[in-house]
Amino acid sequence: LVLMGIEPTYPSAKYGYIIPRTEEQVSYVSTFKEKPDEITAAAYIAQGALWNGGVFAYKLKYVLDIARTLLDYTDYEDLYNRYETLTKISFDYAVVEKEPSIQVMRYHGKWKDLGTWNTLTEAMEDPIIGDGVMNDKCEDVHIVNELNVPVLAMGLSHVIISASPDGILVTDKQQSSYIKPYVDKFDQQIMFAEKSWGSYRVLDVDKESMTVKVTLNPGHRMNYHSHQHRNEVWTVVSGTGKTIVDGMEEAVAPGSVITLQAGCRHTVIADTELVLIEVQLGKEISREDKQKFPLEY
Structure with a gap:
C-alpha cells in the first residue's frame, strides 16, 4: 500500500498525517494518524510529517483480499445485495491505520483538499x-x-x-x-440521491405513505425488484419508456398510471429522460423492503 504525501504548509486538524522514516522520495511510514488536533499536528510537522492526500496505490489483489477479510462476502452479487447493511467507515480508518507496512511518496506541487x-x-x-x-x-x-x-x-x-x-x-x-x-447523530430518511440510472427526491413522508420524484436518464432503468410490505403507484410526468411488471411489458408516456401491488416484480426503462411520481403506500415503508431479481431484456 502506497500513499501520496503532501508537503504541509500549516498545522491543520482537517487532514491525516504521515511521518516517513526517511527523507527519500519514497519511504516507509513510521506513523500514520487520521486528523489529530492542531497541537499534535504541529508536533508531527516538526518530525517531517506529510499530509495524507487521500490518494492510494495498490495492486487489485491487495484490496480484494482486504475486502473479503473485512466484509466476509462470497462474490459481487452477494456484496451488492448486502451493500446497504455494511458498516459506514472510511478506507483510512478501516484499512490504512491497521496496515503494518505502508510506503509514502512525497508530492511537492500545488494541492488543495475540497473536503471541507x-x-x-x-x-x-x-x-x-x-x-x-x-x-x-x-x-x-x-x-x-x-x-x-x-x-x-x-x-x-x-x-x-x-x-x-x-x-x-x-x-x-x-x-x-x-x-x-x-x-452523524442525525437519523432521518434520505431525501435526495443520485444513482447510476438517474436520481430521486423525496417530496413527502407520512405515517403510511411516501411520495418520491424519480428521474431516469435516457436508456437507463431501475433494478427489477419487488416489495413485500408496500404497494406503489407510478404516474409518468414527462418522457417515454416502458414498464415491466411480472414479465408483462407496457409502453408509458406522460399521464400513464401504473399500479403495483406488494409482491409483484417491476421496473421501468427510460427511452428518453423519464420523470415519474412514485407514491408508496404501506405500514412498513423502508429501504430494506426490496428484493432484486435478474432481468433478461
Missing part, C-alpha cells in the same frame, strides 16, 4: 449557487442552495449557508470543519 465547506468556498468562482441573495453588509459569505425556495442573507460575516433536501447548514467558516460528529 471552507476549502470548497475558496474554490467557488461565484459566492452564490442556486437561488440566493445577500445584502451589501455581508462579508465573506457563501450560499449553496439546492432548494426551490430563495435564501436571503443579511449582515453576516465569514458564514456558509447550504440548503438541500437533506437539511440546512448555517455555519461559521472555521467551525465548518467540525460538523461531522453532529451530522
